[in-house]
Amino acid sequence: MSTRPDHDRPDDPQMPKDEHTSGPTTLRGELVPGSTTDQRLLDGRGASDWVHTDPWRVMRIQAEFVEGFGSLAELGPAISVFGSARTPDTAPDYKLAQQVGKGLVEAGFAVITGGGPGAMAGANQGAHEAGGVSVGLGIELPFEQGMNRWVNLGVDFRYFFARKTMFVKYAQGFIVLPGGFGTFDELFEALVLVQTRKVTSFPIVLLGTDYWQGLKDWLAGPVLSRGMIRAADLDLLTITDDVDEAVGLMAAARSEHAAADDPATGGPGLG
Template identity: 75%
Template sequence: MTRRGQVDQGTTDQRLLDSAGSADWVHTDPWRVLRIQAEFVEGFGALAELGPAIAVFGSARTPVDHPDYELAEQVGRRLVEEGFAVITGGGPGAMEAANKGASEAGGASVGLGIELPFEAGLNQWVDMGINFRYFFARKTMFVKYSQGFVVLPGGLGTFDELFEALTLVQTQKVTSFPVVLVGTAYWQGLVTWLRDTVFAEGKISAADLDMFTVTDDLEEAVQLMVRARAGAIETPEAERPE
């Protein structure tokens, strides 16, 4: 309701149909809200019928001839053989390798890309892809449509996804969500710091150190995902913790 000097002399329809004036409105926060909404709608619509899926993270800078590339390819292939779709960030390096393994194994190879100034498009092995403007919309898709994370050696983007997942598990925002770090030599320094510094100073609990598994065994990583899926199927929805 508006009265007196607060009454708008124009109408909403008039402003909608008036094509004159600046285009700055497309950069305003209300317009961004609609773009954000569109990204969620597009993501939910595209992935709703994907089925059981695992997200695989790793460095975009992993060379094709690096052992981690071959490892990521094997991870993608084995997950598909166990009935999972594979979701990555859609970029090069380890992400490309996981998509390649999944695609060549005949499974669903999904890439959730992000608008960045230094990376161009989705890799050639993505069979279903979505490009996002906003990191938080993209992250929601990873967590909502993945039943677990397999984390290969990576950099800041990989760390970001890893710690967000651990935070969601710690705060019980997600349940039955295994996180596996593959590559003990790479991850050992981080694990040691978490145990000997963060835990020792009381910043996390002993249970928090059990939220993830570190392994060099590809089969162990895959079977952890399989067992988690079986547990999720066997646990009635009403009995799961909120």
């Protein structure tokens, strides 16, 4: 994981260096390109004839959304788990990720990660070994990570924004383990979506007090004191070391959401 996960290349000597995945296509050897689809889209330099390919890029982007929606539409309740690709499988954070994956499956959730190594693989492994649905949403990168072997439903993406949509659309909450820039990106994007009420009843739990508490202190200190956020925004995050608490918060949010949609409790229902 992931998730979305940390996209720095993990120090794995067995990681293939001559293989490149571009959407559903795998390239090896001399066919490996020198840049990724995202790079070519965002790079404004080069010959002006590049801009004439944009209409075709739109079709490819549309295809990614269609593929993602089609693959995940019947997934059922799921939680996205994020964490560093650099986490060794002998590290405590890896074991923690396994516990998270197992606990979520036992609570009736599928587990979604970025499909890569490290903490992502740990969560996928825990979900797989518990007999649940273990989802990986991969991404094309200059340094390939590859889909970890614990994924039993995998979808590869070229574009980050299409992939990020799937992380949120098909999840009912986020559990975030220690990670780097990629993990921070997904965490703060989720916070913005909840803060702006683009998504509702969406819990975000950070696992690892020693790793995450400094972030919460910074938010509660200079960020809040300068009026950049409201005091209520701090409640969008829960920090804990307890996997059972993290999973319980996801289950409670699911129950709350179900009650809100139940006509018997005054919710809108399906009509």
